[in-house]
Amino acid sequence: xxxxxxxxxxxxxxxxxxxxxxxxxxxxxxxxxxxxxxxxxxxxxxxxxxxxxxxxxxxxxxxxxxxxxxxxxxxxxxxxxxxxxxxxxxxxxxxxxxxxxxxxxxxxxxxxxxxxxxxxxxxxxxxxxxxxxxxxxxxxxxxxxxxxxxxxxxxxxxxxxxxxxxxxxxxxxxxxxxxxxxxxxxxxxxxxxxxxxxxxxxx
Amino acid sequence: xxxxxxxxxxxxxxxxxxxxxxxxxxxxxxxxxxxxxxxxxxxxxxxxxxxxxxxxxxxxxxxxxxxxxxxxxxxxxxxxxxxxxxxxxxxxxxxxxxxxxxxxxxxxxxxxxxxxxxxxxxxxxxxxxxxxxxxxxxxxxxxxxxxxxxxxxxxxxxxxxxxxx
Numbered sequence: 001x002x003x004x005x006x007x008x009x010x011x012x013x014x015x016x017x018x019x020x021x022x023x024x025x026x027x028x029x030x031x032x033x034x035x036x037x038x039x040x041x042x043x044x045x046x047x048x049x050x051x052x053x054x055x056x057x058x059x060x061x062x063x064x065x066x067x068x069x070x071x072x073x074x075x076x077x078x079x080x081x082x083x084x085x086x087x088x089x090x091x092x093x094x095x096x097x098x099x100x101x102x103x104x105x106x107x108x109x110x111x112x113x114x115x116x117x118x119x120x121x122x123x124x125x126x127x128x129x130x131x132x133x134x135x136x137x138x139x140x141x142x143x144x145x146x147x148x149x150x151x152x153x154x155x156x157x158x159x160x161x162x163x164x165x166x167x168x169x170x171x172x173x174x175x176x177x178x179x180x181x182x183x184x185x186x187x188x189x190x191x192x193x194x195x196x197x198x199x200x201x202x203x
Numbered sequence: 204x205x206x207x208x209x210x211x212x213x214x215x216x217x218x219x220x221x222x223x224x225x226x227x228x229x230x231x232x233x234x235x236x237x238x239x240x241x242x243x244x245x246x247x248x249x250x251x252x253x254x255x256x257x258x259x260x261x262x263x264x265x266x267x268x269x270x271x272x273x274x275x276x277x278x279x280x281x282x283x284x285x286x287x288x289x290x291x292x293x294x295x296x297x298x299x300x301x302x303x304x305x306x307x308x309x310x311x312x313x314x315x316x317x318x319x320x321x322x323x324x325x326x327x328x329x330x331x332x333x334x335x336x337x338x339x340x341x342x343x344x345x346x347x348x349x350x351x352x353x354x355x356x357x358x359x360x361x362x363x364x365x366x367x368x
Binding site for chain 2 (some may be wrong): 009014015025028037040042075078079080085087088
């Protein structure tokens with residue numbers, strides 16, 4: 001038998017099954033967490049607005065991303081901006097996942113998980129920090145949020161802040177709508193924004 | 204911007220190969236520990252890895268050191284590695300596969316390593332010589348001797364399987 005045949009026999013004989021590979025990866029994630037080298041943990045959750053990527057540092061939830069943002073690209077950006085020591089490690093995001101599930105079931109009106117704001121900065125950051133003041137089921141215009149953030153004329157910048165919100169759903173940029181009517185732009189798509197607003201209106 | 208991949212992708216891409224290497228070098232029972240130690244250690248060092256480094260060669264080098272630790276610990280316990288098959292974690296139920304795995308396990312350590320690093324991880328013998336600490340020719344010979352022994356102790360498996368399917 002040739003070396004090639006022997007090699008493929010060897011590969012086959014030594015291969016792990018998928019369940020075993022998953023168990024090893026879970027074990028690695030737990031060890032990395034215990035040793036303090038898991039800089040970013042992530043998981044995905046299925047929701048009425050599609051699969052959401054959740055990522056957390058040891059400070060708190062740092063990123064929520066819609067599928068339309070391309071989860072692979074989002075993870076690469078987290079690697080570049082925070083750290084490449086990223087693993088799929090659901091445990092750190094258990095509470096966030098549970099709160100999101102309750103939210104989409106209509107049983108939760110605000111999120112209690114700690115947030116890591118490091119992907120925001122400047123005026124956009126101060127806009128996003130004020131958004132949780134718009135209560136569940138309410139909306140505010142871009143101009144009103146600009147006023148709230150201390151720069152009444154900066155309603156365009158408010159739009160940009162919402163469009164680049166690293167923590168959508170949890171930091172409720174979907175509650176910011178044009179004063180002229182309609183739901184306006186949303187980074188998760190207009191349909192997702194409508195879904196969230198009607199979910200909250202149905203309380 | 205650094206452009207280094209998330210470590211998760213490194214685990215996904217190279218995890219299966221490193222597991223096969225650990226199983227070939229150590230046997231199935233101790234391979235999981237070596238695999239876990241390898242990736243934990245690699246994750247610690249990952250931010251400092253040069254962007255143009257050969258990730259697979261880097262991981263195999265780490266797994267080589269971790270496997271030596273495991274082999275030494277096993278030697279201290281005076282339990283021959285080849286005699287510790289663990290059916291619960293054996294890679295496949297197929298008896299021919301188990302035969303091949305035990306044929307590999309009964310090779311001398313250097314031959315198992317040379318075969319694993321060349322035939323399973325695809326490293327060139329120049330890299331393997333650096334890992335094993337000897338000449339390129341010695342690494343090549345260790346792999347060739349090991350393959351020759353496997354062929355003698357495990358002949359015609361591929362042909363049998365081809366007829367079987």
